[in-house]
Amino acid sequence: MAVALDNSTVRRLLRIPPAYYVFVLLLLVLWIARPHMLNLNVLGIFVRQVAPLGILVIGQLLVMRVKSIDLSGGGVILLINYCISSGTFPGASMGFFVVLALAIGIGVGLFNGLMVGKRRVSAVIVTLAVSIILVGFVQYLSSGKPPGDVPSMFTDIYNTKLGPLPTPVLFWVALSFAMWLFLSRTVFGRFVASVGENAQAAHFSGVPVERTVVLAHVLAGLFAGIAALVQTASIAVGSVRVGLDLPILAVAATILGGVVFGRGEGGVWGPFFGVLSFALLFVVMTAFGIGESGKLVAQGLIILLAAIFYGLRSQRH
Amino acid sequence: MKADTLRLLSTKGSRQGMWLLPLLIALGLAIWLSVQTQQFLNAGNLLNLVAQGMPLIITAIGQMFVILIGGLDLSVGSVISFTTAVLALDGPGIVLIPGVFVLAALIGLCNGVIITRFNVHPIIATLSMQYVLLGITRVLRPVSGGTVPDVVIASVSGSFLGVPLPVFWGIATIAVAWKLLYGSRFGLHLFAIGGGVASGTEDAAHNFGIRDRRNIVLAYVICSCFAALAGVFLAGRIVSGDPNVGLLFELDAITAVAIGGTQLSGGVGSLHGTVVGALVMALLANGMNLANVSPFIQTMIKGAILLLVVSLQSRKKMGL
Numbered sequence: 001m002a003v004a005l006d007n008s009t010v011r012r013l014l015r016i017p018p019a020y021y022v023f024v025l026l027l028l029v030l031w032i033a034r035p036h037m038l039n040l041n042v043l044g045i046f047v048r049q050v051a052p053l054g055i056l057v058i059g060q061l062l063v064m065r066v067k068s069i070d071l072s073g074g075g076v077i078l079l080i081n082y083c084i085s086s087g088t089f090p091g092a093s094m095g096f097f098v099v100l101a102l103a104i105g106i107g108v109g110l111f112n113g114l115m116v117g118k119r120r121v122s123a124v125i126v127t128l129a130v131s132i133i134l135v136g137f138v139q140y141l142s143s144g145k146p147p148g149d150v151p152s153m154f155t156d157i158y159n160t161k162l163g164p165l166p167t168p169v170l171f172w173v174a175l176s177f178a179m180w181l182f183l184s185r186t187v188f189g190r191f192v193a194s195v196g197e198n199a200q201a202a203h204f205s206g207v208p209v210e211r212t213v214v215l216a217h218v219l220a221g222l223f224a225g226i227a228a229l230v231q232t233a234s235i236a237v238g239s240v241r242v243g244l245d246l247p248i249l250a251v252a253a254t255i256l257g258g259v260v261f262g263r264g265e266g267g268v269w270g271p272f273f274g275v276l277s278f279a280l281l282f283v284v285m286t287a288f289g290i291g292e293s294g295k296l297v298a299q300g301l302i303i304l305l306a307a308i309f310y311g312l313r314s315q316r317h
Numbered sequence: 318m319k320a321d322t323l324r325l326l327s328t329k330g331s332r333q334g335m336w337l338l339p340l341l342i343a344l345g346l347a348i349w350l351s352v353q354t355q356q357f358l359n360a361g362n363l364l365n366l367v368a369q370g371m372p373l374i375i376t377a378i379g380q381m382f383v384i385l386i387g388g389l390d391l392s393v394g395s396v397i398s399f400t401t402a403v404l405a406l407d408g409p410g411i412v413l414i415p416g417v418f419v420l421a422a423l424i425g426l427c428n429g430v431i432i433t434r435f436n437v438h439p440i441i442a443t444l445s446m447q448y449v450l451l452g453i454t455r456v457l458r459p460v461s462g463g464t465v466p467d468v469v470i471a472s473v474s475g476s477f478l479g480v481p482l483p484v485f486w487g488i489a490t491i492a493v494a495w496k497l498l499y500g501s502r503f504g505l506h507l508f509a510i511g512g513g514v515a516s517g518t519e520d521a522a523h524n525f526g527i528r529d530r531r532n533i534v535l536a537y538v539i540c541s542c543f544a545a546l547a548g549v550f551l552a553g554r555i556v557s558g559d560p561n562v563g564l565l566f567e568l569d570a571i572t573a574v575a576i577g578g579t580q581l582s583g584g585v586g587s588l589h590g591t592v593v594g595a596l597v598m599a600l601l602a603n604g605m606n607l608a609n610v611s612p613f614i615q616t617m618i619k620g621a622i623l624l625l626v627v628s629l630q631s632r633k634k635m636g637l
Contacts, residue, residue: 066636067635067636067637068635068636068637069440069636069637115624115628116635116636117635119628120631120632120633120634120635121624121627121628121630121632122389122581122627122632122637123636123637124389124391124440124637125571125581125623125624125627126624126627126628128568129568129620129621129623129624129627130620130624132565132568132616132617132619132620133616133617133620133621133624135616136613136614136615136616136617136620137613137617139613139616140611140613140614140617144613199635199636209635210635213635213636248444248448251441251444252445255441261438261636261637292455293451293452293453293455293456293459294452294456295452296448296449296451296452296455297448297449297452297453298452299445299448300445300446300447300448300449300450300451300452301445301449302445303441303444303445303448304431304437304441304442304445304446304449307435307437307438307441307442307445308431308435308437311431311435311436311437312435312436
């Protein structure tokens with residue numbers, strides 16, 4: 001093991017985030033077992049399905065790079081889905097819903113950020129608690145029954161295509177690109193990297209650590225709000241269960257993409273391919289007829305193996 | 318007198334954490350409930366209170382061992398569901414009952430080894446374990462059903478010498494946990510490891526010659542086994558296997574531990590505090606049931622309490 005790790009080629013290969021390997025592996029599996037599914041239409045549909053997840057991941061990778069985590073996305077998505085589909089705001093325009101969704105996202109993100117950054121509460125517990133409070137709230141409002149239908153304008157936009165590519169996918173790529181620019185070109189991006197590497201050193205170098213963490217959470221909330229809009233448009237109906245498994249998938253895709261707490265080797269595109277891997281995984285699982293329980297096991301194992309992959313490289317004593 | 322009271326209530330330098338205040342809260346809640354509602358102070362409801370609170374008390378005690386070393390086990394809810402599903406597998410009790418504890422110990426062993434040997438953050442390790450177990454449980458038992466061995470049912474519903482059996486479950490659990498935490502070297506080492514983690518020097522206990530890895534692994538094994546015990550109790554109560562019975566149980570357990578004065582950053586906490594914390598949660602649930610509060614609102618209130626309690630604890634580390 002030690003000898004193998006010293007080999008520089010092996011080390012260079014190990015530095016590539018597992019997402020790329022998984023992606024290639026799944027493509028191969030699909031190519032061998034079900035070649036007819038490898039066409040642009042089928043894959044386009046599956047990739048379009050994971051667009052909300054991809055958008056959520058953009059926020060997740062930001063908080064995970066500052067050694068935090070955001071599991072409240074499920075609650076945010078559920079609440080926004082309820083607001084849009086329940087008819088609480090009759091005759092509201094598209095713009096109103098967008099502003100409402102972004103405001104809810106930013107509000108929840110700000111609360112998470114203040115609790116984590118200022119009060120120093122464990123991020124897992126804060127965001128989980130916020131999530132179950134929001135879920136309980138929505139279920140109370142709707143008495144556990146699915147609310148209503150989503151206004152058709154959402155579905156109309158969701159179904160458009162720009163050339164061969166579905167609009168939601170393009171939107172996701174554009175947002176990822178924006179986040180990549182944001183992290184690599186702005187001062188805030190450098191702050192995020194330094195806080196993740198060593199918060200104490202960053203503090204003594206004059207980096208506003210708390211503000212960076214709070215802002216990261218606010219942005220994660222904002223992206224959760226955007227993801228909620230896309231998710232709502234994609235399922236087209238109100239639901240009391242929508243999006244509840246997205247936060248854990250987002251964590252899985254982010255770790256798979258090489259962004260582990262405080263370390264951002266995978267950048268933005270590693271997690272991007274992590275999400276694409278999940279899209280392919282769903283194709284493969286559908287093709288082989290593996291059910292919901294199998295997906296849960298696969299999610300858990302993927303997080304575990306990806307985390308072990310990184311953990312083995314940072315051994316202490 | 319005043320200074321003494323203040324010293325008792327202040328947690329500065331205390332290894333036990335603030336457990337007197339929650340005890341007062343529990344007493345206050347009990348008195349308030351018995352004054353407010355007629356139904357609270359009758360034998361039926363009190364027995365119900367004990368029987369409903371017991372799984373939480375058992376799980377919370379297990380969770381406390383892990384929290385004391387600065388870790389967190391998010392998989393206990395799934396372990397509970399998994400245990401009930403295994404018990405309902407239609408086999409002889411003599412195989413199934415030891416079987417669930419062996420399985421739980423293996424789960425805890427997995428958690429511990431992944432955390433200590435593979436250097437994975439406890440939250441990530443146990444979170445993924447939660448999903449793996451949930452999947453396996455759903456394969457074993459997609460919807461609730463099946464029957465558990467008669468021994469299990471008899472052990473939670475009968476009474477011995479006029480005292481209902483759940484009371485004995487509580488006494489036995491607390492006795493075992495007391496021995497582990499206060500009557501063994503292992504318990505002392507837990508505080509040492511947790512104290513180091515809380516002050517930011519994770520290697521402190523290791524450098525003093527404590528075999529920290531094996532103690533951490535043991536803590537996760539104990540946590541899983543206590544969760545399995547709670548699962549056996551719950552299986553006896555609901556008489557069948559249920560893949561969703563342990564849902565969100567990990568958060569209730571963490572809340573109970575945190576209410577009892579155990580610091581989530583590790584090193585500070587007490588068994589009696591945890592029991593008191595679980596009692597507060599049980600009283601609250603009982604009170605809300607008596608007052609006919611909607612179950613969705615109950616979830617919200619529990620979440621809010623968790624937020625409140627953890628935000629009152631101070632710690633140095635930021636983030637996870």
